[in-house]
Amino acid sequence: xxxxxxxxxxxxxxxxxxxxxxxxADREAIKRTALNYAEGWYEGxxxxxxxxxxxxxxxxxxxTNPQGQSVLGQMTAMALVQGTRGGSGKQSAKADQQKxxxxxxxxSNSATVKLEMHEWVDYMHVGKMNGKWVIxxxxxxxxxxxxxxxx
Numbered sequence: 640x641x642x643x644x645x646x647x648x649x650x651x652x653x654x655x656x657x658x659x660x661x662x663x664a665d666r667e668a669i670k671r672t673a674l675n676y677a678e679g680w681y682e683g684x685x686x687x688x689x690x691x692x693x694x695x696x697x698x699x700x701x702x703t704n705p706q707g708q709s710v711l712g713q714m715t716a717m718a719l720v721q722g723t724r725g726g727s728g729k730q731s732a733k734a735d736q737q738k739x740x741x742x743x744x745x746x747s748n749s750a751t752v753k754l755e756m757h758e759w760v761d762y763m764h765v766g767k768m769n770g771k772w773v774i775x776x777x778x779x780x781x782x783x784x785x786x787x788x789x790x
Contacts, residue, residue: 665772677738692716700778700781749765761778762777
């Protein structure tokens with residue numbers, strides 16, 4: 640019985656310590672990082688996009704090739720910044736520029752964020768590097784077209 644109580648106490652202490660590491664300022668900075676990514680894309684603002692990214696970013700998507708096999712598409716920070724600079728995101732009408740940020744989990748130096756954009760959803764791992772929150776990993780997927788959605 641004492642062993643169980645000790646285990647429960649230690650588990651609660653660890654949980655409390657990790658929660659203490661997360662501040663309102665951190666949560667706001669995490670959200671701002673995701674918004675800089677989204678707004679940078681829609682504005683064609685490469686500097687804003689780059690400010691949100693770790694230089695070691697890995698952005699990936701699982702796709703199905705014509706043979707029906709899953710393949711992993713990959714993009715680097717540099718490719719994403721160059722794509723932003725090219726202005727592809729500026730083609731989205733202002734009314735369609737969705738950028739809904741949900742922080743799914745956060746600790747003192749890491750967070751998992753869902754960013755819903757107009758045509759896709761990004762699941763991000765965000766890390767606090769040298770005091771600044773940056774996107775380290777993104778797994779994303781295109782949203783189904785309206786005619787592809789199942790009822």
